[in-house]
Amino acid sequence: MPFTSPISLANPFxxxxxxxxxxxxxxxxxxxxxxxxxxxRITCIQEYIGVSAEDFGRTVVYVTVFSPRDGITSPMxxxxxxxIKMPISxxxxxxxxxxx
Numbered sequence: 001m002p003f004t005s006p007i008s009l010a011n012p013f014x015x016x017x018x019x020x021x022x023x024x025x026x027x028x029x030x031x032x033x034x035x036x037x038x039x040x041r042i043t044c045i046q047e048y049i050g051v052s053a054e055d056f057g058r059t060v061v062y063v064t065v066f067s068p069r070d071g072i073t074s075p076m077x078x079x080x081x082x083x084i085k086m087p088i089s090x091x092x093x094x095x096x097x098x099x100x
Contacts, residue, residue: 030080037068040080056090
């Protein structure tokens with residue numbers, strides 16, 4: 001399936017107000033874990049072009065979850081999250097989550 005350029009993730013989400021007529025907010029939240037070395041990040045967003053006038057295409061949000069090699073448990077629970085904004089689109093949004 002043909003695709004457009006990836007959406008830049010260079011500017012992290014740091015705003016307190018979002019114009020939802022212009023932007024979509026994507027948030028991924030990991031499960032609560034007792035190990036501090038787990039991490040999670042949106043690594044890429046790729047837009048794929050539709051194949052017909054009725055098919056607007058899709059946007060795939062690639063998420064990488066980093067698992068610890070030797071987990072050190074923590075007395076506190078950890079829950080990672082990552083929030084970004086992207087230009088609004090009529091494309092469907094799918095998530096591809098990979099654990100490393």
